Amino acid sequence: xxxxxxxxxxxxxxxxxxxxxxxxxxxxxxxxxxxxxxxxxxxxxxxxxxxxxxxxxxxxxxxxxxxxxxxxxxxxxxxxxxxxxxxxxxxxxxxxxxxxxxxxxxxxxxxxxxxxxxxxxxxxxxxxxxxxxxxxxxxxxxxxxxxxxxxxxxxxxxxxxxxxxxxxxxxxxxxxxxxxxxxxxxxxxxxxxxxxxxxxxxxxxxxxxxxxxxxxxxxxxxxxxxxxxxxxxxxxxxxxxxxxxxxxxxxxxxxxxxxxxxxxxxxxxxxxxxxxxxxxxxxxxxxxxxxxxxxxxxxxxxxxxxxxxxxxxxxxxxxxxxxxxxxxxxxxxxxxxxxxxxxxxxxxxxxxxxxxxxxxxxxxxxxxxxxxxxxxxxxxxxxxxxxxxxxxxxxxxxxxxxxxxxxxxxxxxxxxxxxxxxxxxx
Amino acid sequence: xxxxxxxxxxxxxxxxxxxxxxxxxxxxxxxxxxxxxxxxxxxxxxxxxxxxxxxxxxxxxxxxxxxxxxxxxxxxxxxxxxxxxxxxxxxxxxxxxxxxxxxxxxxxxxxxxxxxxxxxxxxxxxxxxxxxxxxxxxxxxxxxxxxxxxxxxxxxxxxxxxxxxxxxxxxxxxxxxxxxxxxxxxxxxxxxxxxxxxxxxxxxxxxxxxxxxxxxxxxxxxxxxxxxxxxxxxxxxxxxxxxxxxxxxxxxxxxxxxxxxxxxxxxxxxxxxxxxxxxxxxxxxxxxxxxxxx
Numbered sequence: 001x002x003x004x005x006x007x008x009x010x011x012x013x014x015x016x017x018x019x020x021x022x023x024x025x026x027x028x029x030x031x032x033x034x035x036x037x038x039x040x041x042x043x044x045x046x047x048x049x050x051x052x053x054x055x056x057x058x059x060x061x062x063x064x065x066x067x068x069x070x071x072x073x074x075x076x077x078x079x080x081x082x083x084x085x086x087x088x089x090x091x092x093x094x095x096x097x098x099x100x101x102x103x104x105x106x107x108x109x110x111x112x113x114x115x116x117x118x119x120x121x122x123x124x125x126x127x128x129x130x131x132x133x134x135x136x137x138x139x140x141x142x143x144x145x146x147x148x149x150x151x152x153x154x155x156x157x158x159x160x161x162x163x164x165x166x167x168x169x170x171x172x173x174x175x176x177x178x179x180x181x182x183x184x185x186x187x188x189x190x191x192x193x194x195x196x197x198x199x200x201x202x203x204x205x206x207x208x209x210x211x212x213x214x215x216x217x218x219x220x221x222x223x224x225x226x227x228x229x230x231x232x233x234x235x236x237x238x239x240x241x242x243x244x245x246x247x248x249x250x251x252x253x254x255x256x257x258x259x260x261x262x263x264x265x266x267x268x269x270x271x272x273x274x275x276x277x278x279x280x281x282x283x284x285x286x287x288x289x290x291x292x293x294x295x296x297x298x299x300x301x302x303x304x305x306x307x308x309x310x311x312x313x314x315x316x317x318x319x320x321x322x323x324x325x326x327x328x329x330x331x332x333x334x335x336x337x338x339x340x341x342x343x344x345x346x347x348x349x350x351x352x353x354x355x356x357x358x359x360x361x362x363x364x365x366x367x368x369x370x371x372x373x374x375x376x377x378x379x380x381x382x383x384x385x386x387x388x389x390x391x392x393x394x395x396x397x398x399x400x401x402x403x404x405x406x407x408x409x410x411x412x413x414x415x416x417x418x419x420x421x422x423x424x425x426x
Numbered sequence: 427x428x429x430x431x432x433x434x435x436x437x438x439x440x441x442x443x444x445x446x447x448x449x450x451x452x453x454x455x456x457x458x459x460x461x462x463x464x465x466x467x468x469x470x471x472x473x474x475x476x477x478x479x480x481x482x483x484x485x486x487x488x489x490x491x492x493x494x495x496x497x498x499x500x501x502x503x504x505x506x507x508x509x510x511x512x513x514x515x516x517x518x519x520x521x522x523x524x525x526x527x528x529x530x531x532x533x534x535x536x537x538x539x540x541x542x543x544x545x546x547x548x549x550x551x552x553x554x555x556x557x558x559x560x561x562x563x564x565x566x567x568x569x570x571x572x573x574x575x576x577x578x579x580x581x582x583x584x585x586x587x588x589x590x591x592x593x594x595x596x597x598x599x600x601x602x603x604x605x606x607x608x609x610x611x612x613x614x615x616x617x618x619x620x621x622x623x624x625x626x627x628x629x630x631x632x633x634x635x636x637x638x639x640x641x642x643x644x645x646x647x648x649x650x651x652x653x654x655x656x657x658x659x660x661x662x663x664x665x666x667x668x669x670x671x672x673x674x675x676x677x678x679x680x681x682x683x684x685x686x687x688x689x690x691x692x693x694x695x696x697x698x699x700x701x702x703x704x705x706x707x708x709x710x711x712x713x714x715x716x717x718x719x720x
Binding site for chain 1: 477481483515
C-alpha cells in the first residue's frame with residue numbers, strides 16, 4: 001500500500017516536472033514584449049448640476065461665436081467637434097484618452113492620443129517628431145494640437161478648470177486648434193529660453209476657419225480654400241527670477257475661412273474670407289518649495305474675419321462685405337498648497353464682438369464667466385475637482401432678439417490615469 | 427610670426443572647446459567638478475533643496491540642455507517625472523539617452539529594494555529599485571570612477587588630468603570613509619523612522635534599521651490612520667529618532683514628536699539641501715554627525 005502511494009507520488013512529480021516552466025518575457029526566444037511602447041489611459045468622469053434644465057441649455061450660445069454652447073455643435077459642417085465637457089445634468093463620462101508613445105528609430109519618435117467619447121472615436125493627436133536634423137530644431141508632422149498660445153497644446157487632463165477659456169471656446173471651439181500639418185520649432189542657442197515656431201496645416205477647424213467648398217440651398221457654389229490653408233507662427237520666451245518663472249509669448253495665425261450656418265426653414269448664412277487670430281500670453285509661476293506654487297496665467301486674443309457673407313432667404317442670395325472683430329481674455333490664479341490641495345479662480349471676458357448683423361442688434365459686451373475650483377490629488381495619478389462656474393456669456397436667440405440667460409454650474413469631476421508615468425506639466 | 431598666429435588661434439579655440447556638462451542633481455555636479463576641475467563647465471539642473479522626484483521643469487532648463495555637450499543623470503526613474511520632456515524639447519543629439527555623451531549612473535551599480543512586482547496600489551514605486559544610491563558614501567567612489575571613465579571617453583584630450591584627479595579623489599575619499607565608519611560604529615543596529623525611504627543606502631552602509639516611514643506608501647502623503655499606527659509602533663519599538671528630509675512638510679513628524687517624545691533629525695539628501703551643506707564631504711559629515719549628536 002505504502003509503496004503504491006510512493007509510486008503514485010513519484011509519478012505525479014514526474015508529470016508535474018514535465019510541465020514546461022513559463023519563462024519571463026525577457027528570456028523567451030523571439031519575444032518582442034520589451035518593445036511595447038509607453039501606454040497610458042486617462043479617464044475623466046463628472047457629476048454636473050446646472051441652474052437651467054437640459055432643454056433650455058441646448059438653446060444657449062454666444063452671439064456670433066457659438067450656436068449651441070453645451071452641445072458645442074457650433075457649425076453644422078463640423079462633425080467631429082468635441083462635445084463640451086460635463087454637458088449633461090447628472091453623471092457624465094467625458095472621455096477615455098488612450099496615449100501611446102515610443103521611439104521609432106534613431107530618427108523618429110511617434111506619439112498618439114486617441115480621444116474616445118461616449119459614441120465617438122477620434123485621433124486627437126498622431127504625429128512624428130524628429131529632432132536629429134539640426135540642433136535645436138524639432139519637426140513634427142501629422143495631426144497635432146497647435147502650439148499657438150499657452151493652452152492650445154494642453155490636453156484636458158492638465159487644465160486647471162473643466163473647460164477651456166471663453167476666448168478659445170468662442171474663437172476656435174472646444175477642440176482648439178487641432179490640425180493636420182507640419183510644425184517647426186526652433187530653440188535658439190541662447191542663455192535664455194527663446195523658441196520660435198511655424199506651423200502649416202489644412203485649416204479644418206470649422207469654428208474660425210474651414211476649407212471646404214460650400215453649396216447653398218439655392219444652388220450657389222462657394223469655392224473651397226486651397227489647402228493647406230492655415231499658417232501659425234509664435235515666439236515664446238521664459239526667464240527665472242529666483243524661484244519665480246516668467247513666461248511671455250506671442251502667437252499669430254492666418255487662415256482661409258469657409259463656413260455655413262444652415263437652419264431648417266430659416267435663412268442660411270455662409271462666409272467666405274480670411275481669418276486672423278492674435279494671441280498674447282503671460283504666465284508667472286512662483287514655487288515656494290517642490291510642491292507648493294502660486295501661478296498667474298493670462299491670455300488675450302483677437303479674432304478678425306474679413307470676407308463676403310452670403311445670406312440666403314426664400315431662394316434669394318444677398319451678399320455683404322463682412323468684417324468681424326472679436327476680442328477677449330482670461331486671467332487665472334492657481335495656488336497649490338501641497339501635493340494634495342489646489343485652489344483656483346478664473347475670470348473670462350470677451351469685451352469686443354463687432355460684426356454687421358442684419359436682423360437683431362448684437363447684445364452688448366462684455367460676455368463674462370467666473371470660475372472657482374478646489375482640487376484634491378490623492379496621488380500624481382488621481383484627482384477630484386469641485387468647480388463652480390457663473391456664466392453670463394450665454395444668450396438665447398428668439399423672435400425678439402437675444403435674451404441673456406445666466407447659467408450657474410457645479411461640477412464634481414474625477415480624473416484618473418494608469419500606465420506610463422506622464423511627465424509633470426509646467 | 428607663424429607660431430604666434432597659431433598660438434593666437436589655438437588658445438581661444440581651446441578655451442571655447444571647454445565642454446559643457448549638464449547633470450541632474452548637485453551631488454553629480456560636485457563629482458564632475460572634483461574629477462574634471464576646470465576642464466569642463468558643469469551645469470546643475472535641479473536645486474539641492476527640492477524633492478529630487480519633483481524637480482520643477484522650468485523652460486530655462488530646456489535652454490541649459492540645448493547648449494550642453496553631455497548629460498549625466500542619476501537614473502533608476504528618479505528623473506522620470508521631469509527630465510524626459512526637457513531632453514526632447516532641447517532637441518540636442520548630445521544629451522539624448524542613446525548618445526555616447528549620455529551617462530546613466532544607476533547602470534553602474536547594484537540597486538537595492540528592487541520590487542518583485544510593480545503596481546501603483548503599492549504607491550509610486552521605482553521598478554528598478556531604490557534610486558537614492560549616492561547616500562551610501564562607499565558608492566560615491568564607484569560613481570566617481572564611472573564619471574571619470576565617461577569624461578575620458580568623451581574628452582580624450584584631458585585623459586591624464588582625469589586619471590590624476592580620480593586618484594587624488596579616491597585617496598581623499600577613503601580617509602573620510604574611515605572617519606565616518608568610526609563615527610557611525612556605535613550606531614550599528616539602531617532603529618529609525620523615516621519620511622520616505624531615501625536613506626536606504628546610508629542605513630545599509632552603517633547598519634541602521636529603518637522600521638517605518640511616515641508616508642504610508644512611497645509617494646503617498648501621510649494619512650491619519652497610518653500615523654496612528656506609527657505612534658503605536660514608536661511606543662512599542664522605541665526607535666532612536668525620525669530621520670526627515672528637508673523637502674517634505676515636517677508637520678506629521680512634529681505630531682509624532684509631540685505624541686511620543688521621539689527625536690526629529692533633519693537629514694539633507696544632497697548638496698544645497700541645507701545652506702550649510704556645500705560639498706559632498708560636508709554632506710556626509712553632517713549626516714554622520716546628525717545621529718551622533720543625540
